[in-house]
Amino acid sequence: MPFAPAESAHEVLRLFSARALETNLELRFEAQLAGPLLVAGDPHRFRQILLNLVDNAIKFTPRGSVTLYLAWTAPAPGATPAALAIRVRDTGIGIPA
Numbered sequence: 001m002p003f004a005p006a007e008s009a010h011e012v013l014r015l016f017s018a019r020a021l022e023t024n025l026e027l028r029f030e031a032q033l034a035g036p037l038l039v040a041g042d043p044h045r046f047r048q049i050l051l052n053l054v055d056n057a058i059k060f061t062p063r064g065s066v067t068l069y070l071a072w073t074a075p076a077p078g079a080t081p082a083a084l085a086i087r088v089r090d091t092g093i094g095i096p097a
Contacts, residue, residue, distance in 0.1 A: 012068070016058060029067070057088045071084070
């Protein structure tokens, strides 16, 4: 089913805005999309993935920021299919090597 990934991302960040405000975390959204992007897929599953990623980032980030990135790579003629990349970056403690 068609959906707009950027709208899903904004919705997820709105859901966490009160929690982030309580801990003085800044929630950010950055996107490299080709205008208003619609993709075909499962919007509920996509939203659940975003919820899990952002929730974990907030959980382990006592201060600073959490940024959700979306990047679209258009398909090359006769080559690989298009791709939507999702990345969450935070200023939390990280994972030891």
